[in-house]
Amino acid sequence: MKYKCILIDHDDTVAPTSEYIHFPSFKNSLEKLGFKEIITFEEYINYSYDPGFENLMTNILKLNEEKIKFIFEEWNKNTIGQIGIFYEEVKNFLIEFKQKGGIIGVVTHSTKDRIEKDYMHNLKFIPEDIYSWELGKDMRKPSIYPIENIKQKYGLSNEEILVIDDLKPGLIMAKNGKVDFLWAGWAYKNPCFLNEMIKNSTYFATNFSDFEKIIIEKLL
Helix, strand or coil: CCCCEEEECCECCCECCHHHHHHHHHHHHHHHCCCCCCCCHHHHHHHHHCCCHHHHHHHHCCCCHHHHHHHHHHHHHHHCCCCCCCCHHHHHHHHHHHHCCCEEEEECCCCHHHHHHHHHHHHCCCCCEEECHHHCHHHCCCCCHHHHHHHHHHCCCHHHEEEEECCHHHHHHHHHHCCEEEEECCCCCCHHHHHHHHHHCCEEECCHHHHHHHHHHHHC
């Protein structure tokens, strides 16, 4: 295999979770906080792309720490029983990558327990490493902490690591960490995403046919 390790995003890269799990809870929380104009799902994704979800809450919506804490408490309460069902093509890739001895790290703004639950339900195994929301701002993507940590932990070089993500924070993490990047472009067809991600990615897949071709030719 060209890469010994992948650092893969979760929501909308591995499973289509934003529209059906995360955004409804987020919207409901904003309504409870008294927001009269609630952002649309398209705006939610656009802001998550740039400037990123954390900046959406702090800089766009101007939420203080207390309100952010409330949103996450509501999210935990509203989504605790929900499972993200993996895209079949990504599921098959993860299984084969694992079987061939690859190291899987998940870099996500979800929580560790949710990632473990989704992986156990879909794949019957837990990734070697999970870099989740609980790490705190300085170690969450786009910080390069996940890259540096997994390199040190497994004795990897930059050339042996591939980041797979659908949004810009993952791209920034990969660029700053000097590792290759695969844009998972199958979830959204926003022209802004398309142009910028194609220009800056090592590989890009706007659909699963492209992804499977990259798997055969470059990844496995």
